[in-house]
Amino acid sequence: MAKAPTVEDVAAHAGVSRQTVSNVLNTPEVVRPATKERVLEAIDALGYRRHAAARRLRLRRSSTIGIRLDPYVGGISGVVLDRFVHAITEHASERGMRMLVYAARDTDEELARLSELWEGSEIDAAIITGTFRDDPRVGHLDAEGLPFVSFGRPWGEDDIADPRHLWVDVDGAAGTRAATQYALGAGDHVTFFGWPEGSGTGDDRERGWQETIRGAGARGGRLTADDSVPRARVAMEVALAAGLETDALVCASDSLAVGALLALADARRVLPVIGFDNTPTAEALGFSSVEQRPEDVATAVLELLMGPTGDVVAPRRLEAGSAHALITPELVVR
Incomplete structure (x- = not known):
């Protein structure tokens, strides 16, 4: 596997110091426009991705999304959620985000764990799965102000069409x-x-x-x-x-x-x-x-959750239709 480019590699490619690259990444206003442009071109050419820890310090965010690991119950169909968790972890990493997987035996324990993680600034957002009619997690997370998106429609009379509630589901x-x-x-x-x-x-x-x-x-x-x-x-x-x-x-x-x-x-x-x-x-x-194409669900979840800025944003009201995504499944004939 090829070694990921470093700040030093970017500096050498652009013909500047390591500190100049750091300034471009963190305080670009102090760098001359021509120099900044040269560094940005080097970043694009090398495919450099800023270290997640530095990004977290700069933004004062955890750059982490929480998701519950459902209790193992055996059976056949649980593999779909496993595929989703793997896919969301991979795609989040590509966007400079981390996934925090936590365990909870029931909804009450899940909400308590999410509140603890949110209050402790350990997560910026959450993904909930296994939605059901009148899901209490929706109102609870709204009240907490925790940004979240659900894999599955909330299925409630008041929230299924509410653009405040982000969801992705399979049709x-x-x-x-x-x-x-x-x-x-x-x-x-x-x-x-x-x-x-x-x-x-x-x-x-x-x-x-x-x-x-x-x-x-x-x-x-x-x-x-x-x-x-x-x-x-x-x-x-x-x-x-x-x-x-x-x-x-x-x-x-x-x-x-x-x-x-x-x-x-x-x-x-x-x-x-x-x-x-x-x-x-x-x-x-x-x-x-x-x-069900859970990999496509994972991509849509992150697109809704992170918005156009590429960072998790606070709960926001979107236009109806732009806060939800329905993934069309595919029949595999054998």
């Missing part, structure tokens, strides 16, 4: 529309296998299936189970025993898809099954699934 309805359209190639009866009602994310994914079924004049039934392979398997076994007739299955997650496939295998039935999350399990077992 779940678009994903299931694509999955259902593909499934209709197997026949005009497509069943949706989702989560119990009340989940913002789950209801959004079901909406895409419903709209596509209605638009095509097709038929469709609905199965539900909590997001676990064993429970999905049992729910599918019960449906098959009751005489389920369908041409294909569109699922709200890969966990539900795997449970359905296991039950179908036991019953010696073959149906097209489409998952959601495009986990390594979907690739290994060879079933189609909707890719």
Whole structure:
């Protein structure tokens, strides 16, 4: 790996002293315009990035964004959040920011930890994940004045369209529309296998299936189970025993898809099954699934959070539509 350029490298390239480079970076008003221009050209030519510690001292900021590391619960679909955390860490580093990953067992503990980090000037902003209807974190962070952006819509009556609340989400309805359209190639009866009602994310994914079924004049039934392979398997076994007739299955997650496939295998039935999350399990077992593109989510999160200046800014009111980003997922057919 090539060695990163240093201040000394910039100084040598520009033909100035190390102190002059430091002045250009920290007190540019004391440097003659021609000299400053020469140093800036050297910085661009070498691809020099100011050391994060120096930047933090100059700005009196931590240059750090906090994000919760969710408790490990096993299963299949958690890999999407893992990919997001890796991506946000890499992209934040490219912008001269650091990620502080902290643990919390529940929402109350998460809010207490965020308050502690914010009051101690250890973070400049936060990213929250796993949003749900009437999420209490939204109002709490508003009151604290802590800049934040959520991966997932707040799903509340008052905040989903409020431009003060920055969020990036995956367009779940678009994903299931694509999955259902593909499934209709197997026949005009497509069943949706989702989560119990009340989940913002789950209801959004079901909406895409419903709209596509209605638009095509097709038929469709609905199965539900909590997001676990064993429970999905049992729910599918019960449906098959009751005489389920369908041409294909569109699922709200890969966990539900795997449970359905296991039950179908036991019953010696073959149906097209489409998952959601495009986990390594979907690739290994060879079933189609909707890719959420968490790397694109990470990029959009930082663009909203850091604004046009390249620094995290205080909570601000933006125009409706500019405070939110919906990432269109992609159906991966296997």
